[in-house]
Amino acid sequence: MTPPLLSVDKLEVVYNRAITAIQGISLSVQTGQIVAILGTNGAGKSTTLRAISGFLGIDDARVTEGAVTFKGQRIENRPPNEVTRLGIVLVPEREKVFPNLTVAENLAAPFAPSMSNAERREREDLIYHFFPRLADLRTRTGGLLSGGERQMLAVASGLVCKPELLLIDELSLGLAPVVVEDLMQRLLQIRKELGITIVIVEQSAAVALEIADYGYVLENGRVVLDGDRERLTSHGDIQEFYLGQSSGDRRNYRDVKQYRRSRRWYG
Amino acid sequence: MQLFVNIIVLSSIYALIACGYVLIYRVSRVLNLAHGELMMLGSYLLLTTASSFSGHPAAAIAAAVVLSLTVGVLVYVFLMRKMTGEMALAAVLTTVALGILLRGLMVLIWSAQQQYPGQALGFSNPAIALPGGGRISTFAALLVLATALTYAALFFFLRFGRWGVRMRAAGQNPLLAAQRGINLHAVYALAWGLSTLTGSIAGMLISLDSGLTNTMVIIGLKAFPAALVGGLDSLAGALVGALIIGAAEVLSIQYIDPLLSDVVPFLILIAMLVVRPWGLFGTREELDRV
Ligand SMILES: Nc1ncnc2c1ncn2[C@@H]1O[C@H](COP(=O)(O)OP(=O)(O)O)[C@@H](O)[C@H]1O
Ligand SMILES: [Mg+2]
Numbered sequence: 001m002t003p004p005l006l007s008v009d010k011l012e013v014v015y016n017r018a019i020t021a022i023q024g025i026s027l028s029v030q031t032g033q034i035v036a037i038l039g040t041n042g043a044g045k046s047t048t049l050r051a052i053s054g055f056l057g058i059d060d061a062r063v064t065e066g067a068v069t070f071k072g073q074r075i076e077n078r079p080p081n082e083v084t085r086l087g088i089v090l091v092p093e094r095e096k097v098f099p100n101l102t103v104a105e106n107l108a109a110p111f112a113p114s115m116s117n118a119e120r121r122e123r124e125d126l127i128y129h130f131f132p133r134l135a136d137l138r139t140r141t142g143g144l145l146s147g148g149e150r151q152m153l154a155v156a157s158g159l160v161c162k163p164e165l166l167l168i169d170e171l172s173l174g175l176a177p178v179v180v181e182d183l184m185q186r187l188l189q190i191r192k193e194l195g196i197t198i199v200i201v202e203q204s205a206a207v208a209l210e211i212a213d214y215g216y217v218l219e220n221g222r223v224v225l226d227g228d229r230e231r232l233t234s235h236g237d238i239q240e241f242y243l244g245q246s247s248g249d250r251r252n253y254r255d256v257k258q259y260r261r262s263r264r265w266y267g
Numbered sequence: 268m269q270l271f272v273n274i275i276v277l278s279s280i281y282a283l284i285a286c287g288y289v290l291i292y293r294v295s296r297v298l299n300l301a302h303g304e305l306m307m308l309g310s311y312l313l314l315t316t317a318s319s320f321s322g323h324p325a326a327a328i329a330a331a332v333v334l335s336l337t338v339g340v341l342v343y344v345f346l347m348r349k350m351t352g353e354m355a356l357a358a359v360l361t362t363v364a365l366g367i368l369l370r371g372l373m374v375l376i377w378s379a380q381q382q383y384p385g386q387a388l389g390f391s392n393p394a395i396a397l398p399g400g401g402r403i404s405t406f407a408a409l410l411v412l413a414t415a416l417t418y419a420a421l422f423f424f425l426r427f428g429r430w431g432v433r434m435r436a437a438g439q440n441p442l443l444a445a446q447r448g449i450n451l452h453a454v455y456a457l458a459w460g461l462s463t464l465t466g467s468i469a470g471m472l473i474s475l476d477s478g479l480t481n482t483m484v485i486i487g488l489k490a491f492p493a494a495l496v497g498g499l500d501s502l503a504g505a506l507v508g509a510l511i512i513g514a515a516e517v518l519s520i521q522y523i524d525p526l527l528s529d530v531v532p533f534l535i536l537i538a539m540l541v542v543r544p545w546g547l548f549g550t551r552e553e554l555d556r557v
Contacts, residue, residue, distance in 0.1 A: 055446055084448040092446065098439045101432070109436040110447040113429040161448050 004028040005071060005197055006052070006088075006165055012065035013044075013051050021047040022221035024066070029165070034191060034198045036212035038205050044221040045201040046093050049167045052199075053090035054080040070165070084110075087164035093173070093201075096154035099143030103134055106142050106153055110161045127156045130190060148179040155183070159190065166190075169201045184211050209233050268401040270521060276407045278513030279414040283469035284490035285497070285505040286421060287462035293500040294438045294458040297347065297358045301366035302466055303487020305342070308369060309335040309467020310384065310474035310483065311377045317387035324388040331471060332464065339463025343456040351451065366484075374481055385475045392476060406476035413472060417465050421502060430457060438500070485529065489516075492536035498549020507547060511535065 006029040013022045022044035029035045037045050050056050051063050054077070063076040075083055080090075098106050107127060111120055128135040131152045137145065145153060151171055158166055168187075172180040188211050191198055202208035209215060215232045217225040225232070284306055291299045299305075313331040320327040346365060350358040385392055385406070394402045403411075425431040437444040437454045445451050466487070473486065493512040497504025512532045519527045539546065 053446065055442060080442065080445040081448050081450050084446060089448075090446055092443065095440055095443060098436050098443065100439055101435060105432050105435075108429075109432050109444065109449065111429070112448075113433070157447060 002030070003072065005031045006199075007069045008048070008052065008066070009069070010066040011048070011051060011063060011068065011076075013047050013056070013061055014064045015047075015061045017060070020221065021061070022051070022218075025218070025221070025223055026066075027216050027223065027226070029197060029199060031164075031197055032191070032195060033214060034187065034200065034212045036205075036208035036215040037199065037201045037218060038203070038208060038215055039218035040203060043218040045218055046169055047221075048218070049090055049169050049199070049201055050092075051076065052083075053088055053167055054078050054083040055090050055092060084161055084163075087162075088167065089158040089161045089163035089165070090167045091154045091158045091169060091171070093169035097142040097145070097150055097157065099141070101142055102139050103142065103145070103153055104138045106157050107134075107160050110157060123160050123162070127160060130159070130186060131156050147175050148183070151175065151179075151183060152186075155186070155190075159194075159196075163196060165197045165199070167199045167201075170203065171200060172202060172204060172207050180207055187211060205232070268397070268399045270517060272397065272401040272403050274510075274514045274517045275411060276403065277517055278510045279411045280469060280473060280486065281490040281493040281513055282506050282509035283410065283414040283417060283472075284466055284487055285494035285509050286417065286502060287466040288491060288494035289497075289499060289502055289505045290421070290458050290462040290465075292494075293502075294434050295347075295351075295441075295455050296355060296438075297350070297362070298355075298499070299362045299459075299462065300359060300491075301342075301362040301369060302462065303484040303490070304366040304369040304373070305335075305338065305463045306466035306470035306487045307373060307479075307481070307483045308338060308470075309463070310470040310479045311373055312338075312467070313471045313474065314377065314382055314384045314387060314479065317384050321387070322389075324390065327388060328471070332468070335467030336460045336464045338467075339460040340456045342463065343452075343459035347455070347459065348452060351455070370481065370484060379481045381478050381480045383474075383478045384471070385478075388475075390475060404476055406472055410469070410472040410476065413468055417468070418502065418506060421461075421465075425502070430454070434458060489529070489532045492532040492539075495536060495546055496539045498546025501546065501548035504546055504548030 008025060008027045011022060011025045012020065014020050025044065025048055027035070037048060039045050047061070050061070052068050054075070056062065066076070067074055068076040070086060070088060073086070075086065098109065101109065107124060108120070111123070133149065134152060134156055137149060142150070142153065155168065155171070171183055184207065187198055187200070190196055200208055200212065205215070209229050209232055212229055214228050215226065216223050284302065287302050287306070288299060291297055309331065312334045313328065316327040316330040316334070317324070320330060342365065346361060347358065350361055392405050394404050395408055396402055425435060433444070433449050434454050434457070436447070437449060437451055441451055470483065473483065489512070490509070493509040494505050495508070496511055497506065497508030512535060515535055516528055516531045519531050
């Protein structure tokens with residue numbers, strides 16, 4: 001088997017030198033895959049993505065144990081602009097666009113000042129090919145976009161950085177199902193046409209497993225389950241707990257194991 | 268008419284200095300309280316280059332301009348860079364310390380005497396009669412012109428420049444900017460360089476107009492209310508703030524008491540801090556983050 005594009009090995013991240021957010025997470029991503037990271041609120045999904053992309057600094061968080069290897073190179077605790085230059089770009093969970101810049105400026109900000117006009121135009125055209133709606137919104141200020149448009153812009157401004165690996169945190173958050181469906185199809189199209197590898201973080205397994213090839217389920221900062229799409233979608237615990245959450249009380253994965261497995265929530 | 272000219276000249280001085288406070292604050296959320304000293308350093312650098320390039324005033328001015336830009340970048344690289352990610356207060360205190368240090372060093376190197384870079388460069392400073400009866404000295408007129416050009420250039424640069432977009436992005440959300448591949452250190456160093464450059468140009472023109480002593484730092488301090496009244500993150504605000512402070516100062520000297528000149532800007536500053544601490548044009552939320 002070819003070596004993975006990205007491998008995360010027994011990663012541990014500590015916030016403010018005190019709070020251990022993830023403890024010993026390992027995962028690996030093959031070139032061209034779409035990988036889903038699933039889990040409830042606070043499971044450590046965002047922290048994992050941020051650790052991979054160097055997006056930790058501002059919260060005084062550090063990778064204290066383990067390794068992140070991208071194309072054979074160790075990258076943990078590198079500054080985010082270097083990680084971006086190496087080819088990993090994160091679309092963060094919150095504050096993902098510059099609210100006072102227009103759509104066009106949001107897309108232009110990542111361009112190196114030395115980049116030629118031809119190259120700039122080429123990259124912009126590529127964006128408008130995947131997201132034609134953004135072309136109409138060119139002069140709109142980022143802060144005035146609707147939720148779906150903002151997600152589009154966030155993914156698009158990640159794409160202009162020409163990543164090999166795109167990390168997307170909760171693309172579906174707060175959006176109507178049709179909008180989510182549309183965005184997911186765009187991701188499939190981007191993977192198909194550009195060959196970009198994608199890691200998506202979702203709370204909803206139903207949304208993520210629709211496009212993902214492989215998935216990891218996190219809980220309390222650990223991987224509790226992983227497998228390819230077929231395995232995860234047919235896994236009883238996933239169906240009970242992550243593909244539907246109708247019962248009001250919060251239960252955790254281990255509790256769920258004791259419950260009767262049922263298919264009724266899926267779909 | 269003369270009153271009007273005086274207001275314009277003083278406001279231009281404050282505006283040209285104030286844009287330096289705004290640039291650094293807007294891009295990196297740091298209040299640079301050493302800006303007055305850095306401005307004065309620009310004038311002393313001109314004094315030095317004037318004597319080492321004697322007979323070549325253009326070369327002396329160009330050298331002083333390049334040096335002051337370099338000083339700004341070096342201050343960032345060797346001092347403020349370490350402060351990135353630290354608390355805003357730590358960074359502000361660092362600039363206070365830098366200002367005190369610079370003030371002491373400048374007296375040591377250049378003495379506290381009144382000196383005239385204009386003489387050293389062989390410039391005279393004739394008054395120009397304006398239509399309407401007012402008079403303005405040559406270098407004061409140049410200062411007004413320099414302020415107008417600087418603001419036009421900064422507006423254009425921030426709006427359309429390739430580095431300008433990156434500076435605005437970094438100012439809004441540094442971590443996201445870094446995530447999009449923007450090198451924050453380069454952006455901050457550029458902001459410090461430009462800020463020190465514009466401040467130094469102000470300092471040089473003031474000292475060419477009226478000579479140079481170590482009390483010049485007060486002018487830099489008085490430009491701070493101008494920046495804050497307008498809103499620390501707004502260039503247009505700095506322009507309006509400078510006009511308000513300049514007009515208030517000139518009018519109170521004329522009609523009330525000349526001794527008020529050093530007091531009025533800070534009275535306005537305090538009034539503003541009580542009523543509307545984020546300034547006329549500033550954004551409220553921006554202030555909360557400090
Ligand atoms: N900035 C922060 N400071 C301190 N603790 C944090 C911070 N961000 C997240 N955490 C903690 O880390 C854990 C994982 O959070 P997160 O990665 O955001 O989870 P998820 O994205 O799966 O909802 C949580 O317990 C959370 O409280
Ligand atoms: Mg999260």
